[in-house]
Amino acid sequence: MSSLTNKRIVLGVSGSIAAYKAPDIVRRLQDLGAEVRVILTQGGAQFITELSLQATSKNKVHDNLWDKEAELSMGHIELAKWADALLIAPASANTIANLTAGKACDLLSSVVLASDCPVLIAPAMNQQMYASNGVQDNLATLVQRGIQVIDPAHGAQACGDIGEGRLAESTEIAKQVGSMFLSTKLSGKKVLITLGATIEAIDPVRYLSNHSSGKMGMALADACIEAGAQVTLIIGNISTSISEPSKQIYASSAKQMYQSVMENIKDQDIFIACAAVSDYSVKNPKNHKIKKSNQVLTIELTPTKDILKDVCQLPQKPICIGFAAETQNLLENAQNKLKNKGCDAIILNDVSSADLGFKSDENAVVFIDHKSSIKLAKNSKQKLGRKIIEIINKKFL
Numbered sequence: 001m002s003s004l005t006n007k008r009i010v011l012g013v014s015g016s017i018a019a020y021k022a023p024d025i026v027r028r029l030q031d032l033g034a035e036v037r038v039i040l041t042q043g044g045a046q047f048i049t050e051l052s053l054q055a056t057s058k059n060k061v062h063d064n065l066w067d068k069e070a071e072l073s074m075g076h077i078e079l080a081k082w083a084d085a086l087l088i089a090p091a092s093a094n095t096i097a098n099l100t101a102g103k104a105c106d107l108l109s110s111v112v113l114a115s116d117c118p119v120l121i122a123p124a125m126n127q128q129m130y131a132s133n134g135v136q137d138n139l140a141t142l143v144q145r146g147i148q149v150i151d152p153a154h155g156a157q158a159c160g161d162i163g164e165g166r167l168a169e170s171t172e173i174a175k176q177v178g179s180m181f182l183s184t185k186l187s188g189k190k191v192l193i194t195l196g197a198t199i200e201a202i203d204p205v206r207y208l209s210n211h212s213s214g215k216m217g218m219a220l221a222d223a224c225i226e227a228g229a230q231v232t233l234i235i236g237n238i239s240t241s242i243s244e245p246s247k248q249i250y251a252s253s254a255k256q257m258y259q260s261v262m263e264n265i266k267d268q269d270i271f272i273a274c275a276a277v278s279d280y281s282v283k284n285p286k287n288h289k290i291k292k293s294n295q296v297l298t299i300e301l302t303p304t305k306d307i308l309k310d311v312c313q314l315p316q317k318p319i320c321i322g323f324a325a326e327t328q329n330l331l332e333n334a335q336n337k338l339k340n341k342g343c344d345a346i347i348l349n350d351v352s353s354a355d356l357g358f359k360s361d362e363n364a365v366v367f368i369d370h371k372s373s374i375k376l377a378k379n380s381k382q383k384l385g386r387k388i389i390e391i392i393n394k395k396f397l
């Protein structure tokens with residue numbers, strides 16, 4: 001897994017002569033695994049073409065706040081929500097001043113205001129401009145607000161001057177964006193995550209299962225790995241790729257998943273039960289394919305063992321987080337589950353809507369523990385995964 005695998009970066013390109021280097025920055029971010037969308041300011045468009053940025057990013061370039069089509073769906077808000085990080089490189093003195101003043105005078109400044117993700121800026125300008133009190137004061141204010149400044153390099157400039165103000169190297173910029181996602185918050189911690197759907201055989205051909213794709217569990221695994229945890233995955237039936245580096249154990253049925261969890265739960269610090277485990281298995285699965293007939297066929301089901309409840313009752317239980325995929329009486333059902341299972345928190349997701357939850361790349365959840373509930377609005381599962389791990393870290397570790 002590279003430092004920007006599954007990360008969505010919005011790259012703002014503003015009006016510095018160094019904007020001609022922006023396609024290279026896009027490529028270096030992609031080398032680290034990022035998907036990149038570009039916002040080009042009017043100033044930036046004087047120095048680099050939309051086409052070069054579209055060709056390298058493989059995405060439409062956004063260059064206009066007043067784009068009627070994009071704004072039908074509030075394009076600037078969508079872009080802000082889409083981003084895992086916002087990088088402005090090169091950042092012109094003018095764009096830096098806009099950010100400092102909290103302006104929303106163009107698409108880039110509006111997206112910065114509308115986003116809650118980390119922002120990095122790589123200033124690039126003439127050395128005298130860079131050294132000016134105006135620019136230095138603005139940068140100091142932005143740093144105070146939590147914006148990360150990627151320092152410019154010292155050297156020969158396009159205008160012939162020599163000094164500090166050259167855009168940092170593209171590889172260095174991409175590296176700093178990548179390192180921002182790495183943390184040591186969970187280093188030394190062991191996390192066991194179940195994910196995907198279980199499969200209960202009816203006969204050698206048919207089975208009972210559900211729509212879980214494993215994407216939410218995998219996003220949580222990515223977030224734990226990024227935070228330095230040692231992750232073990234108990235994997236059911238999934239339709240997503242598996243995160244490295246992690247220990248991977250496959251379990252098809254609810255019974256196998258129960259056994260795998262119990263064999264691996266010792267010494268775990270956190271258990272996240274994200275798999276959609278069947279509540280019932282087939283009482284007498286047939287050894288041979290059931291032949292079609294005109295008779296009514298009755299399949300007897302028997303309840304499966306409750307993995308989360310049993311882990312919660314272990315004498316040295318880890319921090320236990322469950323999921324509640326509900327279609328009605330959402331909060332009530334999730335709160336009952338929290339009490340009945342004895343876990344530390346339940347993550348509620350509404351799976352009644354087609355564009356959220358199962359199979360989808362997006363989700364909207366409520367994190368419910370015994371003291372409070374936190375609503376996490378619709379976003380990519382990757383981004384939600386990171387937020388959930390942050391909450392677990394803050395509340396329980």
Ligand SMILES: Cc1cc2nc3c(=O)[nH]c(=O)nc-3n(C[C@H](O)[C@H](O)[C@H](O)COP(=O)(O)O)c2cc1C
Nearest residue numbers: 014015016017041043044092093094095124125126
């Ligand atoms: C030839 C030329 C080169 C420029 N180079 C820079 C530069 O490297 N850095 C900078 O901050 N501004 C530079 N400027 C000024 C900006 O392009 C100008 O302030 C513009 O309004 C910035 O717009 P933006 O911040 O919306 O992209 C340059 C202007 C010209 C005409």
